[in-house]
Amino acid sequence: MAAKEKDYTGTEFVIIREFSAPRELVFKAWTDPKQLAQWWGPRGFANPVCEWDVRPGGKIYDVMRSPDGVEYPMGGEFREIVPPEKLSFVCGALDDKGKMIFEFLHDATFTEKDSKTKLVLRSRVLRTTADANKYIGGFEMGMTLSLERLDELLTSKDREIFISREFNAPRELLWEAMTNPKHVVNWWGPQGFTTTIETMDFRVGGDWIHVMRGPDGVEYPNHSVFKEIVKPEKIVYSNGGGKKGGRGVQFVSTWTFEDLAKNKTRVSIRMVFPTADDRDFVVREHKAIEGGKQTLGRLEEYVRKL
DSSP states (O other), rough: OHHHOOOTTTTTEEEEEESSHHHHHHHHHOOOOHHHHHHHHSTTTTEEEEOOOOTOOEEEEEEEOTSSSEEEEEEEEEEEETTTTEEEEEEEBBOOTOOOOOEEEEEEEEEEEEEEEEEEEEEEEEEGGGGGGGHTHHHHHHHHHHHHHHHHHHGGGGGEEEEEEEEEOOOOHHHHHOOOHHTTTTTTTSTOOOEEEEEEOSSTTTTTEEEEEEETOOOEEEOOOOOOTTTEEEEEEEEESSTSOEEEEEEEEEEEOOOOOOOEEEEEEEEESSSSSHHHHHHHOOOOOHHHHHHHHHHHHHHHOO
C-alpha cells in the first residue's frame, strides 16, 4: 500500500539569519524589485519578471527561471509593512491558469544591533494540494539558499559598481550587439577608445580576449571567461585586466537585459571586485564609472545605426 502524502497545511517554518549590514539596507533588499531579482531563488536561478508592489494590498508577481529554462510563476499580496522592521505577505506558486496551487503566509522581522541585522522569517502554509507538497518540502532549503545569495549581495555593496541605461531598442538587438564580436568592436569602451578582439568564444567556459586602446595609445589587455549565459536576459563573466605594465584588477561582471516594453530595454551592468580597494582603484585611476556610462552611450549610438 502506497504511503500517504504528507499534508503540510498549517506547518510553520522558521528561518533565522544574521547579516553584516544595517537594517535599512536589508529591508530595502527585500522590497526593491531590482534587488530582489538578484537574490530570490537558489543559485543559478533568475527572475526575468519581478513585480513587488510594496504597500498593504499591493500585488506580487514573480517568474523564477531555473538554469534549465523551466519557469515557476508566483503570485500574492502584501498584508502589513512597517519599514524597516516588518513585512507580512502571502504568496504561492501559480498554475498555468494563474491559480495558486499552494499558499504561504510570510512574516519577516528585522532587528539591528551593532550594524548587523537579524532576520526572523516565519512562513506558515495556509493551504496546499497533494501535487504541490513535494515543492513545499523543499521550501526551507530553497529559502536558505536564497538568503545566502542575499548575504553575498549585501556584503558586496562596497565592492561593486552598478550602471544602468534605458534604450529605445528591442532586447534582441541589444543582445546581438553585445554577443557578436563584429558588433562589439564598434562600440566597446569609453569615448575615444578602440578595441581589438583576439577571440570571443561566447559560451559558458569560453574565453574573451581583447585589447582596448585609449586616445593616448595606452593599451589595456583583458581576458574574460563566460560563467553564465541566459539568452536574451543575462550574461556573467569574470574579467582580469588593466593598464599594460600597470596594476591588474579582477572582477565579475553581470549584464542584464530587461524588456520594458515594445522596442524599449534596460541594460544594467554590475561589477563586483574582490576588495573595496580594488573597486576604489579602478574608479580613481581609470574613471570606471564614467567609462561605463560612456560605453553604454556608445552602444546606444551604435544600435541606432542597426
